[in-house]
Amino acid sequence: xxxxxxxxxxxxxxxxxxxxxxxxxxxxxxxxxxxxxxxxxxxxxxxxxxxxxxxxxxxxxxxxxxxxxxxxxxxxxxxxxxxxxxxxxxxxxxxxxxxxxxxxxxxxxxxxxxxxxxxxxxxxxxxxxxxxxxxxxxxxxxxxxxxxxxxxxxxxxxxxxxxxxxxxxxxxxxxxxxxxxxxxxxxxxxxxxxxxxxxxxxxxxxxxxxxxxxxxxxxxxxxxxxxxxxxxx
Amino acid sequence: xxxxxxxxxxxxxxxxxxxxxxxxxxxxxxxxxxxxxxxxxxxxxxxxxxxxxxxxxxxxxxxxxxxxxxxxxxxxxxx
Numbered sequence: 001x002x003x004x005x006x007x008x009x010x011x012x013x014x015x016x017x018x019x020x021x022x023x024x025x026x027x028x029x030x031x032x033x034x035x036x037x038x039x040x041x042x043x044x045x046x047x048x049x050x051x052x053x054x055x056x057x058x059x060x061x062x063x064x065x066x067x068x069x070x071x072x073x074x075x076x077x078x079x080x081x082x083x084x085x086x087x088x089x090x091x092x093x094x095x096x097x098x099x100x101x102x103x104x105x106x107x108x109x110x111x112x113x114x115x116x117x118x119x120x121x122x123x124x125x126x127x128x129x130x131x132x133x134x135x136x137x138x139x140x141x142x143x144x145x146x147x148x149x150x151x152x153x154x155x156x157x158x159x160x161x162x163x164x165x166x167x168x169x170x171x172x173x174x175x176x177x178x179x180x181x182x183x184x185x186x187x188x189x190x191x192x193x194x195x196x197x198x199x200x201x202x203x204x205x206x207x208x209x210x211x212x213x214x215x216x217x218x219x220x221x222x223x224x225x226x227x228x229x230x231x232x233x
Numbered sequence: 234x235x236x237x238x239x240x241x242x243x244x245x246x247x248x249x250x251x252x253x254x255x256x257x258x259x260x261x262x263x264x265x266x267x268x269x270x271x272x273x274x275x276x277x278x279x280x281x282x283x284x285x286x287x288x289x290x291x292x293x294x295x296x297x298x299x300x301x302x303x304x305x306x307x308x309x310x311x312x
Contacts, residue, residue, distance in 0.1 A: 058298070058299070059301055062298065062301065063298075066297070066298060095301065100303075101303065102301055102303050102304050104246075104247065104249075104304070105249050105250060106249070107247070107249060108249075109249050109250070109253055149246070149247075149304065150303070151303070183247075
């Protein structure tokens, strides 16, 4: 795996992401500054990490989405390269047009920082092959704007094409209003683009990868990516 | 030339911030508040002197950055 982690001013989860990637893939990811116009040669995974790029000014992710490096990410994605956006990274991918919809203010207005349960909807994608379909995993969230919204047609297409990969759920996997922590449409926690090579998700799998973190449920996502890229190589 | 771009949420988009402000106004006893929707205002100074070109530039600014047209509408005014 040759991962590139994008770094924008105000991002603060890039080190967590780098640590998780190194731990699971055995390879040190490259840190790529937002003003770069290209990705390191041989990059096979681009990660847009979490944080508060540009202080969430204007709209979360709006300014980062227009950074020079994002043109390179668009080209990379257009060629089928794998892109993972977490938290602010999901917001940036939506703002950049790589994913549909938008992350609105949490329905109950509060910034929420605690563990949630996610149901893995399918296991036959690069981003979920480390899990079983229907498996429930526990990962942390930390966001104020994670309430996924899109027009009805977009939601219908996401659902129809099986592009919702992760959904907020109860500990036993039930989808209900109580577990839908931020009010997201259809309890959506993570979606992929039409081609299936760009994933955006609000929860932080990179923060549940070592025993000392109290849980290792996030490992499957990264282990799946490693397996996917090894298969492709 | 001075201009103003006003960005507002589209009808039907839930606005929890507007709702919270609405609640606060009601609790302050401000009379007759039926509902509140929060938006953004950008005051922009342009070096252009041609009105048509200025409007074009402002529309580009709104489409490319100031508004997320998935959820927001915008209005451009030359002042």
